[in-house]
Amino acid sequence: MLEIILLTLRLAFFTTLSLLLLATPLAWWLSQTRSWLKIPVSAVVTLPIVLPPTVLGFYILILLAPDGWLGTLIHSWGFGPRPFAFSGLLFGSIIYSLPFAIQPLQNSFEAMGTRPLEVAATLGLSPWRRFLRVALPLAKPGYVSAAVLVFAHTLGEFGVILMIGGNIPGRTKVISTAIYDYVEMLQYEKAHLLAAGLLVFSFVIMAALYTFQRRDGQPWAR
């Protein structure tokens, strides 16, 4: 059971870390652009919220298959995400949780408005330094929200994980799929232990998030 918990936490940690890095430029672009591409890109990014996880998992599985579009590339490179392995799970989790990272970050970038960046420009800061020294620190609440939401969301993933990972003990079996197994095998005590643990943990981190948002919700000082 410890192995399952550790694998789940590892998956949630790396998904969160990867998404905070990958979502930042995309969220920044979405918050700043006036391009017509904003609408289609926003719709694509939000798809994982409305799509059934099995649909998403199915297409990711096809994509990663050895004869799939991405799978062929991965085979030629010799590295990359593979189905029924941790790397495949991570890839699927990143796609599945993308909107939970993009939306808080985009909202934070939009909420700060243009004025702080204008002030920084008049002080001689280049666009890159403005982003690092002004936009990123001011978007801190968005980063905390994104990290908590992605982590919690990844802990509870089921459909995508099952489709891409296959529930292989020691490799791709995580808490949510283990609970399903235990219930199927009528081992309710073990199912209870994992389910209650997940419930309490999720409650604690969401409560921590709301506490942080209430404490740190300071507006852009005028």
Add this chain to the structure above:
Amino acid sequence: MGALKGSFSLSYPGFALAIEFSISSAAVTVVMGPSGSGKSTFLRCLAGLQVPQGELFFGEEMWQGRQYFKPTHERNLGYVFQDGNLFPHLCVEDNLRMGLKKLTPPRFEWDHVVQVFGLKKILKRTPMSLSGGEKQRVAMARALLSGPDLLLMDEPLSALDTSSKNDLMPFLESMKSEFGVPTVYVTHSILEASRVGDYLLLMDQGRCKEFGSAHELWASDQVLRGGISNLVDLQKRFGLNL
């Protein structure tokens, strides 16, 4: 140091700015005019925060041409906004350091600026804990510490109550006398204009209506030839405050 001169236009629904000007860059030029006359837009165009069509030169340096636009961060200017706009995630000291450039020697000494604006006791405070007047003092000091060749000030006292305005006026005058940075100062207030202005540029409906020596304007009631015969007329016509 040469003049700040240019000719540019900018329009959007309900507003058009079309202005040609040549301002001495060795003094304080006060820009006045009724609300919506384009004063702040004019200032933002000078800073490169908005992109008009036309040309803009600061001395020999081209800031904007037909196919050239120098971005704001490459124009060596300071800008004081109406509301201070300090960075809320930084204390006063870090706000001030944000504009420091690696100039040796620095154009203005840190200690001198901090002393002139009376900031020593509030260096460790956060912007949230400052009064409106303190925020504006920090904003002015921050703009100066960036070592600007030109200072742009957009109604820096307009968001303050009368008492804070009165408290801040001496700092504005010290700013002019101690640092002597060429300044374009937008205001509605005749009082502020008369205390800090060397030149006066009157705007109306996006155009420059009058430009001249402030000294002559305040000394004579004939300087503004557009039918403005005295301060009362000036107030009425341009919606200005004493």
